[in-house]
Amino acid sequence: MQSLCRSVIFLLCFSQHSWGALVTFQLKDNQGDPLPHAIISLFPLTEGAIQLAANSTPQSATLSQSNKQFTPHVVAVKKGATVTFPNQDSIKHQVYSLSEAQPFDLTIEAGETETGPTMSATGAIHIGCNIHDWMQAYVYVTDTPWFAVSDSNGAVTIEVPENEQFRWQLWHARLSQQEPVHQGELLTPSAPVSVQLQTALLPGYDEASDLDDFDDY
Amino acid sequence: MKSVAFLITLAITLSTSVQAESLKVRGLIQGSLALSVDDELSFTEGGTGILRYDADNKLQLSQALLELSGDLTDYVSWHSVLNATHSPSSHAGLTQLSIKYKPIWSSKYRWQFKAGMFYPEFGFENPDIGWLSPYTYTNSAISSWIGEEVRTLGGEFKVTRPGRFHNRSPHTFAFSGAVYKGNDPAGTLLAWRGWGLHDKQSIVNERVFFADYPSIGEGQALAPQANWVEPYREIDGRWGYQMGLHWDYQKTSRLRYHYFNNNADETVLARGGQYAWHTIFHSLSWQYRFDRNWRLIMHGMHGRTAMGPGAVLVGFNSWYAMIAYRDKQHNFALRFDDFNTIDKDTLIPEDNNNGHGWGLTAAYRYNLDEHWQIGTELLLTETWQASRQQFTDTDAKLSQQQLLAVVQFRF
Numbered sequence: 001m002q003s004l005c006r007s008v009i010f011l012l013c014f015s016q017h018s019w020g021a022l023v024t025f026q027l028k029d030n031q032g033d034p035l036p037h038a039i040i041s042l043f044p045l046t047e048g049a050i051q052l053a054a055n056s057t058p059q060s061a062t063l064s065q066s067n068k069q070f071t072p073h074v075v076a077v078k079k080g081a082t083v084t085f086p087n088q089d090s091i092k093h094q095v096y097s098l099s100e101a102q103p104f105d106l107t108i109e110a111g112e113t114e115t116g117p118t119m120s121a122t123g124a125i126h127i128g129c130n131i132h133d134w135m136q137a138y139v140y141v142t143d144t145p146w147f148a149v150s151d152s153n154g155a156v157t158i159e160v161p162e163n164e165q166f167r168w169q170l171w172h173a174r175l176s177q178q179e180p181v182h183q184g185e186l187l188t189p190s191a192p193v194s195v196q197l198q199t200a201l202l203p204g205y206d207e208a209s210d211l212d213d214f215d216d217y
Numbered sequence: 218m219k220s221v222a223f224l225i226t227l228a229i230t231l232s233t234s235v236q237a238e239s240l241k242v243r244g245l246i247q248g249s250l251a252l253s254v255d256d257e258l259s260f261t262e263g264g265t266g267i268l269r270y271d272a273d274n275k276l277q278l279s280q281a282l283l284e285l286s287g288d289l290t291d292y293v294s295w296h297s298v299l300n301a302t303h304s305p306s307s308h309a310g311l312t313q314l315s316i317k318y319k320p321i322w323s324s325k326y327r328w329q330f331k332a333g334m335f336y337p338e339f340g341f342e343n344p345d346i347g348w349l350s351p352y353t354y355t356n357s358a359i360s361s362w363i364g365e366e367v368r369t370l371g372g373e374f375k376v377t378r379p380g381r382f383h384n385r386s387p388h389t390f391a392f393s394g395a396v397y398k399g400n401d402p403a404g405t406l407l408a409w410r411g412w413g414l415h416d417k418q419s420i421v422n423e424r425v426f427f428a429d430y431p432s433i434g435e436g437q438a439l440a441p442q443a444n445w446v447e448p449y450r451e452i453d454g455r456w457g458y459q460m461g462l463h464w465d466y467q468k469t470s471r472l473r474y475h476y477f478n479n480n481a482d483e484t485v486l487a488r489g490g491q492y493a494w495h496t497i498f499h500s501l502s503w504q505y506r507f508d509r510n511w512r513l514i515m516h517g518m519h520g521r522t523a524m525g526p527g528a529v530l531v532g533f534n535s536w537y538a539m540i541a542y543r544d545k546q547h548n549f550a551l552r553f554d555d556f557n558t559i560d561k562d563t564l565i566p567e568d569n570n571n572g573h574g575w576g577l578t579a580a581y582r583y584n585l586d587e588h589w590q591i592g593t594e595l596l597l598t599e600t601w602q603a604s605r606q607q608f609t610d611t612d613a614k615l616s617q618q619q620l621l622a623v624v625q626f627r628f
Contacts, residue, residue, distance in 0.1 A: 094291060098324035105321055107291045126382075130292075130321050134468075136381060174385055202385035203467075212468055212506065213543070214344035214351075 021188040025156040027170070028196040034154030035172065035197065037074045042146035042158055042166040045185070049164035056145035060084060060115075063127065063137055065093045065108070070127065070137035072149070074173065079122055079143045086113040094130040101125050101141060124173065138173050162188050174201040239287040245346055245627040247280035249354065253620035260410050261305045261417065263444070265428045265605045267574075267598065268619050269304065269355075269415035277304055279354070279416060279623070282312075282347040293318050296335075298347045300420050310420040313348070313368075327377040334370045334421070334449075337395065337459055339363060339475050340516045341504040342539070346627065348418060352514075352550035353580040354594045354623055357537040358412040359500075359518050359554075365419045366406055366448040367477070369459070371397030377463075391463040401452040401481045404494035404522030405442075408531045409433070411572035411602045412556040419448050431607045432568040439528060439568055443490030452493040453482035468506065475500040483523045496522040498533070514539045521561070531570045532559035548582040548592070560603070567607075574600030582623075590625040 023042065027035040044050045058081035064071050066088040077083060087093050087108040095114075096105040101123035106114045119125070119141040129135035140147075146166070150156045160166065170182040181198060251270035258264025259271045270277065281301040288294045295316045301309040315333030322328055336348050342360045345351040356364060373395035380386035406413065410427040419425050429444040431437070457479035464472045477500065481493035498520025506512045517536035523529060535556035542549045557573035575598065582592030596619040605611045 092288070094321075096321050098321065105291075126324070130319060133327065133377070133379065176384070203387040214341075 019159045019161045021160050021162040021190070023158050023160055023166075023168075023186065023188060023190050024192045025150070025158075025168075026192060026194045027150050027154040027156065028194070030197045030200050032196065034150075034152065036150050036152045036154060037072075038150040038154070038156070038170055038172040039074065039076045039140045039142070039147060040150070040156045040158065041076075041142040041144050041169050041171070042160055043144050043169065044146075045165040045167055049161055049166065052161060053145055058145075061139070062086065063139065064088055065095070065129070065135070068129075068132050068135060070129075070135055072137070074138045074140060074149050076140040076142060076147045076149055077119055078145050078147075079119060079141050081141075082118055083116045083139050084113055085116060087111060092131065093135070095127060096130055097125050097127050097139075099123070099125040102139075105130075124171065126173075140171055160188050164188050168193070170195060172201065174203075176202050239289075241286045242283070243346055243628065244283040245280055245349070245625065246278070246282075247354075247623060247625040249277050249279040249621050249623045251275040251277075251619055252622055253618060255617045255619075257615060257617055259304075260406075260413060260427045261415075261425075263305075263426050263428055265410070265602065265608070265611060266615070266617060267411065267413040267415075267600055268596070268617055269417055270619055270621070274304060278302075280347070280349065280625070282349075284346050289316070292320050300347065300418060302417065302420065302423070304417065305426060308420055308423050310422060312418050312420055325378070325382050327379060329375045329377070330372070331375075332372040334368055335373075336363065337367070337369050337373075337475060337477070338393070338461060338463070338473060339500045340473070340502040341471065341514045342516065349416070351543070351548065352539060352541045353552055353578050354416055354582075354592065354621060355414050355578055355580075355596055355619075356416050357516065357539070357552060357554050358414055358535045358556045358576065359516050359537065361413045361415050361417075362407060362535075365413070365417065365425055366403040366446065367400065368449065369395050369397045370399035370449060371395060371456070375461075380465075387467045389463075389465040391461075391465075393461040393463075394458070395460070396456045396458050397479075398454075398456060399449045399451045400457055400479045401485075401493040402446045402448055402450055402491050403479055404496040404524070404531070404533075405446040405448075405492070407522060407533050407558055408494075408524070408529055408570050409604050411558050411600065411604075412533075412535055412554075412574065414554065414576050414578070414596060414598055421449055422447065428604075428608075430568075430604050432565070432604070437567075438565050439525070441486055441490050442492060442524075447489065447491055450487060450491050452487040452491060453485040455480050455482055457481065470506075471504045473500075473502045477520070484526050486525075492524040494522045494524045496520065510542050510544055512541050512543075514541065523562075527562060527564045529565075529568065529570065530560075530562040532561055533557070534559075546584050548580075548584070550578075550580045552576075552578045554578070554598075558602075569603035569606075572600065572602035572604070574598060574602075582625075588626055588628060590623075590627075592623045592625070594621045594623065595619070596621075 058078040061075040125139040257266035286296040298313040315335040318330040375393035377391040433442040459477040461475040483495040502516040537554040539552035554576040560570040580594040
């Protein structure tokens with residue numbers, strides 16, 4: 001639901017551009033179950049969209065810490081954007097990344113907000129908390145203004161300019177390798193795109209798992 | 218009671234006057250009333266009973282503790298626990314004091330370094346504030362003994378290999394190693410009293426008493442041994458060590474193996490009748506969480522302890538299994554303990570360290586709010602300890618029952 005809300009907020013931000021066409025994706029894992037926390041990026045292939053993309057301003061994203069968990073689990077930003085980290089807990093967090101794309105380390109006191117570095121390289125950035133080892137999240141940095149994170153139903157909606165051609169690409173933290181089905185091309189306006197993964201996701205803790213009171217013991 | 222007043226004053230002073238961002242103050246105070254006890258005098262009062270409550274000590278301030286912690290830098294934190302006790306006598310002081318360094322070095326492995334006085338991560342029974350159990354009031358036999366005689370006074374490193382950094386494996390492994398001093402008398406209580414069932418953690422410089430057995434009395438070969446132990450005395454100047462291997466499967470199944478060897482020189486006797494006891498044990502514990510509410514905790518220990526040149530050699534074994542339920546209000550736990558000590562020396566036959574027994578503990582605890590909790594616990598135990606026969610009026614076999622009503626306040 002949060003992913004959906006964020007997608008909606010994202011769309012509202014972009015609505016000033018009046019892109020005009022909505023592209024929807026329905027994502028499923030190899031079992032046929034909805035695939036949340038996946039990111040669809042649309043890379044422009046035609047001149048008009050390439051120009052629009054080049055002129056677009058990166059929008060910052062927010063990764064909160066609440067109840068000793070990151071929310072949402074995955075955020076996406078355009079290259080050049082920043083991510084802010086509001087700490088909504090009553091305890092301190094130490095948010096860090098050792099990912100090659102963007103290493104950083106932020107100490108965030110209870111109730112305070114810190115802003116991370118400018119995301120200058122594309123790729124997935126694994127975020128952790130040095131105090132609470134189970135906390136983890138991803139910032140996915142992509143080089144296009146057209147992207148969104150799939151919601152709990154595996155649905156993605158992205159507003160894009162009409163009559164432009166795009167290459168779409170899917171990313172998920174628990175994919176061991178890219179499969180051919182993880183990308184394709186489309187021309188806007190486009191019919192809804194359905195994607196089903198062919199191989200199983202790696203095991204993981206993508207959902208805010210049920211924490212034990214004594215996990216840090 | 219002075220010591221408790223001291224802790225309360227310290228807590229109020231710290232929490233009101235010190236608003237330093239990094240200082241965290243928490244505390245807990247717990248009173249227990251034994252509604253039903255047997256007549257056997259508790260070991261804490263010099264008897265041969267293995268429980269904390271007896272007919273003369275029904276009402277006790279069972280826990281009074283203050284936890285102070287804070288950060289020195291972004292990567293260095295400190296942690297301390299002050300406890301007060303009045304059984305058998307009033308005493309306040311530290312049970313834990315450590316400094317922890319947790320750097321961010323590697324994207325694949327997590328490192329942690331600790332120094333000071335702290336509990337090794339043997340089992341899963343005592344994750345609450347001040348190493349208390351959130352499940353039962355009375356600890357298992359294993360945890361009772363760890364609480365009274367075993368602590369790391371030294372340095373420990375731990376390296377963790379989180380599965381999520383390794384192709385998102387659900388398996389996380391950790392290895393830890395520690396060197397320490399000041400744990401030389403560990404094993405004394407097991408040799409004569411045998412295993413106990415209680416919630417008393419010994420404080421630095423506290424003397425833990427046991428019965429004045431005739432075999433350690435005047436004129437006997439073991440006469441230099443006192444009928445009390447100062448668990449954290451350094452006697453032989455040698456370093457002890459312990460190492461652990463942890464395996465977590467997501468948050469569901471957690472397994473911990475530890476090897477402990479205090480490397481004590483069993484021939485050394487210190488003033489006050491304190492021997493260095495060469496104690497070695499293996500510890501294996503497992504926690505399995507069925508769901509958010511239910512869990513199973515098991516722990517086994519197998520070891521031996523030796524004192525004097527060939528004077529005392531005792532094997533010791535214990536295990537327990539506990540099933541526990543927790544939700545926001547209700548907490549229920551049921552535990553079965555089994556334990557023994559095996560006399561393996563031949564030098565002094567009149568000092569027989571054989572013993573065995575079991576315990577069944579059922580506890581219900583109800584959270585009134587975030588501060589107050591009330592609860593009750595029934596404990597049944599049957600033990601046989603050869604050393605009791607040294608007293609003419611005492612049977613080796615002992616059945617004990619204890620029904621507690623407990624009020625706890627935390628802040």
